[in-house]
Every structure is written in structure tokens, then in C-alpha cells.
Amino acid sequence: MxxxxxxxxxxxxxxxxxxxxxxxxxxxxxxxxxxxxxxxxxxxxxxxxxxxxxxxxxxxxxxxxxxxxxxxxxxxxxxxxxxxxxxxxxxxxDKAYFLLVLLVDVLMGESTYFTDLPGWPSATALRQARLLQAEGPRVLGDERWSTFGDAANRLLRARWRRDTGDPSEPMFTLLEQDRPNGLLGALRGRRERADAYRTWRDAQGVLATxxxxxxxxxxxxxxxxxxxxxxxxxxxxxxxxxxxxxxxxxxxxxxxxxxxxxxxxxxxxxxxxxxxxxxxxxxxxxxxxxxxxxxxxxxxxxxxxxxxxxxxxxxxxxxxxx
The missing domain is CATH 3.30.420 (Nucleotidyltransferase; domain 5)
Structure with missing residues (x-):
């Protein structure tokens, strides 16, 4: 037929x-x-x-x-x-929530955003991002939480000026200074994962966004x-x-x-x-x-x-x- x-x-x-x-x-x-x-x-x-x-x-x-x-x-x-x-x-x-979902996907999960759009985000990424959204302002305070968001955005985005230094540095410097527990504390131990992501992003060019x-x-x-x-x-x-x-x-x-x-x-x-x-x-x-x-x-x-x-x-x- x-x-x-x-x-x-x-x-x-x-x-x-x-x-x-x-x-x-x-x-x-x-x-x-x-x-x-x-x-x-x-x-x-x-x-x-x-x-x-x-x-x-x-x-x-x-x-x-x-x-x-x-x-x-x-x-x-x-x-x-x-x-x-x-x-x-x-x-x-919600752009701020989207940033957190991306962050936990890249640093804590299986980084499926760039490879499996129909299956993204996972239930785990959504749950962790919600926890982070609630935990962050309470632990860091509103001003430092805003600084954390700016730093996370810089880490994940493709375009950055090389003369401004390592895009991973601001976020992990903040986390080392505050040394929080919980999910923020877990993120603090993911510097190698962040550096691997940046290396991959630089190699992908404009295809990844x-x-x-x-x-x-x-x-x-x-x-x-x-x-x-x-x-x-x-x-x-x-x-x-x-x-x-x-x-x-x-x-x-x-x-x-x-x-x-x-x-x-x-x-x-x-x-x-x-x-x-x-x-x-x-x-x-x-x-x-x-x-x-x-x-x-x-x-x-x-x-x-x-x-x-x-x-x-x-x-x-x-x-x-x-």
C-alpha cells in the first residue's frame, strides 16, 4: 500500500x-x-x-x-x-529561570541541551533549577545573587572578550568566597566541568547558542x-x-x-x-x-x-x- x-x-x-x-x-x-x-x-x-x-x-x-x-x-x-x-x-x-536550567544541565546533568532539544530539559534539571532559584537569594542575598546570575550568564554564553579574562572565573570566585552548602555548594565543585564546557563551546562556533x-x-x-x-x-x-x-x-x-x-x-x-x-x-x-x-x-x-x-x-x- x-x-x-x-x-x-x-x-x-x-x-x-x-x-x-x-x-x-x-x-x-x-x-x-x-x-x-x-x-x-x-x-x-x-x-x-x-x-x-x-x-x-x-x-x-x-x-x-x-x-x-x-x-x-x-x-x-x-x-x-x-x-x-x-x-x-x-x-x-522566564529568562532567569532558563539560565538556571542551562547551568545545572551543563554543570550537574548530562548536558543534553545542545544535543537533544526534543528531550530537553530533563525533570532533574527542572527540579534542580527550581531549588537553586529558591536557595540562591536566601543564601547569597539579593545583590550577590544578581552578581551570581551575571557570572553564570557570562560562563554559558558564546561571546566574550578574551581580554576580560576566563569566563568561568567570576562565578567560581564568588562561590569560593561564600562557600555555600546545598546545591550552590555542589556547583562550587564543578569547575572542571565548566572549563570543559567552555572548551567545547569555543570549538562549536556559532552552531551552539x-x-x-x-x-x-x-x-x-x-x-x-x-x-x-x-x-x-x-x-x-x-x-x-x-x-x-x-x-x-x-x-x-x-x-x-x-x-x-x-x-x-x-x-x-x-x-x-x-x-x-x-x-x-x-x-x-x-x-x-x-x-x-x-x-x-x-x-x-x-x-x-x-x-x-x-x-x-x-x-x-x-x-x-x-
Missing amino acids: PQLPTRLVEIVCDESGAEGEHLVGGETTVFSHSSIQLTSDEAARILAEVRERIGTPITTEYKSSRLMRNREVVTWLLNEDGPIHGVARVYLL IDPLIPAVARTIQQWSDDGAAVAILHDETSALTPGRTALLRSQLRLSELRRIDSGTDDRIQVADFLAGIARRIAEHALRGVADPELAELLRPYVDPGSLWADEPSWSVLTSAG
Whole structure:
């Protein structure tokens, strides 16, 4: 019997909160990645409605930051009777927590992040990162915990100035000074593991990255292919999705095609930008403990339950699941 062709799902995607491998101390604390199944005609109608509701010329290209200043448009877009309900999803990632998951994966686990995206992160890495997130501020204090985060980010990221010294040094110097117990104490004994990681990273070049866009795209492909479909992605222009990284995603997941498109030339990407930016801002407010209950409730149907998030109070607000 001839094999039936695989069903193909085409989605458009965009992200918000992108700062590359800069995971802490930047302008944003949350990374969001939206994916929508949308035709060009449907997107054009959505943009026309947005412009009519805001009252600006048809030639204006909108960004989500402007939409957030118009609550009526945001509620219309997200409402269950709105134009993207049931055909859109958003993946949320707490950047500081992502950094800790990476850190324990590299120093304490099996370092599967760079080799097995579909299977990452392990339950052990998630548990240890949650413990570290709770333990760190209590043991080190808020200021030194912030210093620890900066040092961990420097250790894990690819780009660093060689004239600033060994990227492993700041984190292990801090741990030697404080000599904490618990998981922080266990990390203190992993200097050799850190040095081996840095040697490996330097040899990999740009193929390896801790840019959150890569696990976000991987999770997006998993979601849209969970019924066996192949996925074609039209993504807003980004330098992170290099040919090498795209090939890695294709080798591990049901990715048929990934094309990068300028948002100014495709209405669908602009709609994806709306959702990604709106979701990030709603999530950041929830993470800071100043959630907007109405907007958080409207966002809930879109939030990926597999998002990388550890803070239980804000997650409950965003998903109604403690």
C-alpha cells in the first residue's frame, strides 16, 4: 500500500523579548514566542480592523508596543470571539529561570541541551533549577545573587572578550568566597566541568547558542506536529535562525521548512508580532506580582503549558494552574 503523504501545517511566528544570549540584567525578563495558523487574507482583515479601531492610515506598520496602549484593541484581539482564538499559541520563558536550567544541565546533568532539544530539559534539571532559584537569594542575598546570575550568564554564553579574562572565573570566585552548602555548594565543585564546557563551546562556533529562540522554536514545532503533521514555519527575520541551527531543528523534529520573512512585507508576521509582544508584557507584569487580571485571563487559552516557567504565583495567574 502506498504511504499517504504527511499533512503539512503552515504557521507564522514571531518573538518578543529577544536579547540573544543576554539572559539577565537586560531590558526584558520574559521571552515570548507566538505561532499562528493564518492566511494572508485573514491577516489583512485583522490589520485593517486594528487600524480602523485605532484610527490611523492604512500604510502604518504597527508593533505590539503600540497596541498595548489601546486596551480595547488588545481585548478584541485576544477575546474568545476574536480573530486568532483557537488558531494561535504562545510559548513563555522566564529568562532567569532558563539560565538556571542551562547551568545545572551543563554543570550537574548530562548536558543534553545542545544535543537533544526534543528531550530537553530533563525533570532533574527542572527540579534542580527550581531549588537553586529558591536557595540562591536566601543564601547569597539579593545583590550577590544578581552578581551570581551575571557570572553564570557570562560562563554559558558564546561571546566574550578574551581580554576580560576566563569566563568561568567570576562565578567560581564568588562561590569560593561564600562557600555555600546545598546545591550552590555542589556547583562550587564543578569547575572542571565548566572549563570543559567552555572548551567545547569555543570549538562549536556559532552552531551552539543559549539564545532562547532555539528551544522556543523547537517547542513550537513539537506542539504543531503532535498529531503527526509536518510543520512549515514562516518566521520574522532574525539572525539567530542560521542555516546550521535550522538544519539541527530539522534533523530532530518534524520541520519541513523554515523561511525568514520581513514583518513589513507580510501581514501575517505583524499579527504574530502583536501576540508575542502582548503576551510578553502581560507575563512580565504577572512575574513582577502586578498582574492585570483581565488581560491575564484573556491570554490563558493561548499559553503553552510546556512553557519554561517556575514562579508558581504568576504561573497560576497566567494559566489558572498552580
